[in-house]
Ligand SMILES: Cc1ncc(C[n+]2csc(CCOP(=O)(O)OP(=O)(O)O)c2C)c(N)n1
């Protein structure tokens with residue numbers, strides 16, 4: 186793994202495998218995340234993608250933004266589809282029907298595809314131990330269908346199906362902890378990342394692709410449209426999510442946790458929450474409750490990463 | 494495997510055929526009455542008799558999804574399911590054909606819940622009739638074995654590139670032991686040579702599959718599907734002809750028994766055709782001018798073959814094994830009625846639904862259905878359908 190620990194801007198792959206000209210909204214950090222992931226993976230990659238924003242913006246017939254082989258079948262099944270690709274290639278190479286080649290098999294889906302409708306299929310694919318990487322682009326709601334809540338939407342966020350109102354503070358549940366669910370499958374590699382920290386992200390993608398067996402990447406992908414922030418502030422909000430510890434950057438390699446970035450100083454979550462339209466209705470007490478939970482969760486993570 | 498005749502459970506013969514076809518990926522989830530097929534396949538892989546990836550998925554939805562991924566990289570791909578499993582994978586079933594992925598499925602036909610029933614009828618397959626797959630029905634174990642090769646042959650033909658479902662009556666066929674004529678591996682290799690898919694997913698030649706279609710293109714995409722499925726007819730027939738040359742066993746889209754000089758015919762699909770033939774023999778002895786018409790190729794629907802055998806008949810008594818609830822009858826009768834509607838001197842169609850959830854349809858039942866249908870046609874009582882033997 187050591188060979189991946191040095192990174193500098195000029196070493197970054199020049200090629201683009203997720204081409205410009207796709208139809209994502211201005212300032213979409215999910216599209217940026219896809220682009221960075223693809224840079225890190227390179228040409229010898231097959232992508233299976235779930236239905237969602239990234240699929241729709243990248244593939245309106247007869248155009249495509251994909252410079253690598255890419256397949257979309259449905260909303261919930263990218264993980265099963267990629268394990269089919271992996272199994273097919275494995276069998277054909279073993280049987281001499283295809284020349285051997287090292288290929289990255291990568292499934293991608295949004296938080297809805299991953300945390301909700303495709304949870305069982307993801308679990309199945311991780312448990313079966315296929316050699317693939319699953320990348321979840323978490324923009325904390327079903328954006329493609331118009332900002333409905335998912336189980337990865339954070340407490341208090343107003344979405345079109347968890348609207349804030351006289352009797353509602355928006356989302357009533359806490360965000361489902363997908364990386365922990367992935368870790369519970371005892372797979373070789375799990376990590377969180379955010380395109381506001383591009384080198385950290387790309388290094389993790391390379392590690393995920395390098396390990397043998399399943400790897401899971403959870404990428405916080407700021408969606409200006411759904412979060413109701415100015416389109417030029419997606420990177421800023423990604424940084425704030427990490428620097429407030431709302432979204433810590435860590436990895437878990439063969440069960441060993443490591444925080445890959447420790448914010449110093451840790452900013453108050455208020456700075457992250459305040460400017461976002463989806464949280465506009467929250468009171469200072471509500472924000473304080475989020476702060477407490479955030480601190481507690483981060484401390485747990487620090488402890489885990491100190492265990493040897 | 495060398496050429497031999499062997500008594501074997503039909504499910505196991507199907508699995509052996511998949512092995513002889515040198516399948517690369519098998520993804521399946523257990524459900525009665527399909528289980529023996531996939532159990533035997535995993536055994537063959539475990540024992541090294543078949544070099545394939547057996548993917549033990551967590552659901553049928555995933556089974557079909559894995560098949561799509563495997564077929565997209567150009568692997569020879571097989572799955573098998575029944576009933577609830579088919580219902581669960583239905584979403585992807587439709588997509589597999591739209592994406593022109595040549596998956597082969599052994600569909601062990603079983604009734605759909607509720608009430609839960611593991612027994613045989615055609616309610617599962619009729620649910621996906623419009624799924625864009627090639628559908629063939631087999632009547633006995635030998636046909637089931639033969640059609641595994643035929644299915645790969647047709648599915649992978651570059652002019653076709655469509656998935657194929659082999660409909661096999663659950664239990665009635667899957668669980669019986671029959672003498673099967675196994676063909677030798679060399680013959681199979683000649684019939685289905687190694688498959689090379691054009692434009693498979695591969696980094697050396699990137700393609701995008703499963704793109705999103707705006708209204709400007711969706712209609713044309715559907716037309717392309719329709720053309721592909723209708724166009725597959727020629728390959729279906731050619732593949733049967735070549736099989737006949739190699740093995741002497743001959744199949745046709747529509748087959749008949751004592752139908753040439755018959756005034757009226759019973760129409761069946763699947764394993765009940767054999768019982769119908771016995772009933773027809775007995776009725777012939779009583780002087781009834783009756784025959785059997787068996788539809789083997791369900792999709793693409795063999796219109797011309799059908800016209801060739803029904804023109805000049807007075808009555809068709811259609812035996813359906815599924816109901817189209819709230820509609821005018823069983824699905825096979827519906828199709829026949831509409832296929833014949835504008836046909837001059839079209840025969841009258843009378844529809845019976847029988848044999849739901851494996852309720853026995855004996856020779857006596859067939860005779861009652863045939864004579865009852867004839868009487869109904871004479872009386873002009875031809876609307877809708879009759880649920881044969883129902884206790885009200
Ligand atoms: C079976 C099924 N149910 C619902 C939908 C509608 N649908 C398409 S994309 C989507 C939401 C996608 O959300 P997410 O996975 O978070 O991706 P995002 O668009 O936010 O990137 C939904 C509900 C569908 N395509 N298929």
Ligand code: SF4
Pocket residue numbers: 208209210211212213214215216238239242324328329407408409410411
């Ligand atoms: S809705 Fe959000 S995630 Fe979707 S393309 Fe627009 S900014 Fe990106």
Ligand SMILES: [Mg+2]
Pocket residue numbers: 295296297322323324325326327328
């Ligand atoms: Mg989302």
